[in-house]
Amino acid sequence: DIQMTQSPSSVSASVGDRVTITCRASQDISIWLVWYQQKPGKAPERLIYASSSLQSGVPSRFSGSGSGTDFTLTISSLQPEDFASYYCQQAIRFPVTFGGGTKVEI
Amino acid sequence: EVQLVESGGGLVQPGGSLRLSCAASGFTFSEYDMNWVRQERGESLEWVSTLETTGVTHYAASVEGRFTVSRDDAKKSFYLQMNSLRAGDTAVYYCARKVPGDGHGMDGWGQGTTVTVS
Numbered sequence: 642d643i644q645m646t647q648s649p650s651s652v653s654a655s656v657g658d659r660v661t662i663t664c665r666a667s668q669d670i671s672i673w674l675v676w677y678q679q680k681p682g683k684a685p686e687r688l689i690y691a692s693s694s695l696q697s698g699v700p701s702r703f704s705g706s707g708s709g710t711d712f713t714l715t716i717s718s719l720q721p722e723d724f725a726s727y728y729c730q731q732a733i734r735f736p737v738t739f740g741g742g743t744k745v746e747i
Numbered sequence: 748e749v750q751l752v753e754s755g756g757g758l759v760q761p762g763g764s765l766r767l768s769c770a771a772s773g774f775t776f777s778e779y780d781m782n783w784v785r786q787e788r789g790e791s792l793e794w795v796s797t798l799e800t801t802g803v804t805h806y807a808a809s810v811e812g813r814f815t816v817s818r819d820d821a822k823k824s825f826y827l828q829m830n831s832l833r834a835g836d837t838a839v840y841y842c843a844r845k846v847p848g849d850g851h852g853m854d855g856w857g858q859g860t861t862v863t864v865s
Contacts, residue, residue: 675852683858
């Protein structure tokens with residue numbers, strides 16, 4: 642199975658800050674990496690797919706990059722509504738695996 | 748608007764069974780792979796199962812042999828039959844859709860249904 646390791650597990654930041662979350666795969670997954678945002682009590686929502694493609698409707702302050710084993714989700718200017726947990730997922734093969742999550746606290 | 752609505756969760760004793768349902772609307776259900784993903788309170792997401800449009804199924808090792816997925820395209824519904832339930836199966840269960848064949852993940856999720864095994 643492909644292990645997905647996210648860091649940090651939590652981050653405390655202020656409005657306007659740049660926040661970076663990393664995700665590392667235990668083997669090469671090319672660009673097949675997905676990022677989800679989950680707000681408390683809500684279902685996850687896809688933010689970014691194929692490493693860097695922004696889901697329609699997602700603000701441009703969110704961006705993704707990386708390929709192979711190392712990936713990054715960046716929020717360029719943190720907004721109050723970005724308080725949430727973020728998860729990466731490898732989408733190259735079964736079993737589907739998720740990272741442990743990163744909680745962003747404002 | 749894509750809508751996925753789960754139902755069927757509840758409290759069940761260890762060793763018991765439960766059947767979850769997911770009702771879809773707002774898209775051509777038969778054209779999407781369907782997935783179950785669960786989340787224990789305060790924990791990360793855990794993939795449970797995928798049923799492809801072709802009928803091919805995939806299961807997490809933790810549920811293989813105990814859980815069975817099925818779908819009824821005419822009813823636009825997706826199911827998860829859970830048998831021999833354990834305390835470790837306690838979680839919120841989400842159904843989610845995925846475009847077949849691409850590596851773009853799940854682009855639509857239900858609100859979840861809670862399963863408690865105790």
